[in-house]
Amino acid sequence: MLAAMLSAGKHAARKIKRAQILLAAHAEQDNARIAATLAVSESTVYRTKRRFVEQGLEVALAEQDRPGAQRKLSGKQEALLIATACSDPPPGRARWTLELLADAFVQLTEHETLSRETVRRRLAENDLKPWRKDMWCIPKVDAEYVARMEDVLDLYTQAPDPLQPVVCFDESPTQLIGEVRQPIPAEPGQPLRYDYEYKRNGTANLFVFLDAHRSWRTVKVTERRTAHDFAQCMRDLVDIHYPQAQRIRLVLDNLSTHTPAALYRCMPPAEARRILQRIEWHYTPKHPSWLNMVEIEIGVLRRQCLDRRIESRDRLVAEVQAWEQLRNASGARITWMFCTDKARQTLAKAYPVPTPDKAS
Template sequence: MAVQQLAPLTLSDEERAELKSLTMRRKTAQALALRARIVLACAEGGQNREVAAKLGLDRSTVGKWRRRFVGRRVDGLHDEPRSGAPRTVDDARIEAVIVRTLESCPKNATHWSSRDMAKASGQSVSTVQRIWRAFGLQPHRMETFKLSTDPNFVAKVRDVVGLYVSPPEHAIVLCVDEKSQIQALDRSQPMLPMRPGQPARRSHDYTRHGTTSLFAALNIASGRVIGKCYGRHRAAEFRKFLDQIEAAVPRELDVHLVMDMCGRPR
């Protein structure tokens, strides 16, 4: 069956610039940015099947937005008005809530709560919460980061990444780490097995049997793990673990260890 050849989709300079702006602007909705990419790909001469394969979309989706653009140009890429009650919060009020959330803090508090923002912006608590959810804002959450002050940080990162990505020939690369203070726990009573109509059951309390320290080395090429538990977490135990690695690796291979020296037993 012959493939139907679609008429070329031609863009003016203004339309091409506007579509490219939609794909790069941070505030553009993802759906609208995707439609702009579809039209730009079609304008390069691609048929619907080719554009769909390139962007990982269904052929009918590409055809839909090609037709919408040909009929109504850029305006055709926007969603049609939906049925139902009209919006009660306009874009200006939504933008005001977002800007206040990102660029200010309430008095006598470290971050905005939905109630505080509702009072400050004149919106309801539920409206503020919907705006925050829509734009992925979570003022109550805080994460940490750390910048290295090591002047050789970049060179060291390249060495480590190079070992992972392209291990040397006749060598083995092991990622080594440890987990200390692992509690050895056991239930105070034997577990009762599952029965028809009744799940397996176990007692709520447990008996402590001290702690153990796990040393492990991951072979990044094969996924094999060399591991050993010790009763104490000292340099002596770590040295024993290195001897175990040496014994487990064939003698003809060089050994490269990647490990975090912070908190290493001494």
């Protein structure tokens, strides 16, 4: 049976080694010779033979459970290590390192030493990297924030109305990057290769509209993002994209050019007023772009279409139009799940506390 197992099929290396030990023992070779021939220790030979005698062939060949080394830190000690990693670093140091955490832990506990590897493993188990930091805009959640957030969330939950569509709008810059050398096409076993050098050919701007209730989006490519460009986008919105709508409910951020005043600066008053009478403005709170559905769509556009080098504005226009047509035809929509009720539950502690009227 052992000889047949070794001559046919695939087995784990340790299982094959144990079978070879048993065959050699059956041939009456001593432990030292078996160990030297198979490049194992004599204790391994002895354990394998003993398991065969005491528990049989299957147990002798099988892998035993390995309990592993006992954890060096108790639950409370691991919690202390994690809390230390989340605290401010010691004076004179910009951030925690594994060595600093090990030294601090020894000072706080009865442990005489703690290895760098033990610290690394405990931090990895808790997805902590205290030597890293990200810059982030942390918005102030006040009454103004809540009012704008709930206004936008209520729009998303309303039933679709062709005469009063909800349209999300934003813009995003993109670089025009050209190749210095021709890329080498992909082939079996080899991915596409392109040179690390490239040419900067300027920038372009993407104005993106997204209908919150149907599978429709459109992207306009411009050289700049001035108030004139914004005003023209608003004209396109009412005259080209939604000519039949009575009132377009527009969700947008607080960029300085994203105001009704921009139309008056760039158009005759009568034209500006004509356009503005068809638009209802809904601003997101300052900084939380996640509340604008179109931000998700811009992310999809970047991953599916723009994640490569595009050298000219003409090619950018062609590529974006092709992506837009395919995406609209696919029926792709954003399913928005966050609503006012969930916001009040999730952000309950951040909501402002009503102040009593002192006069009453």
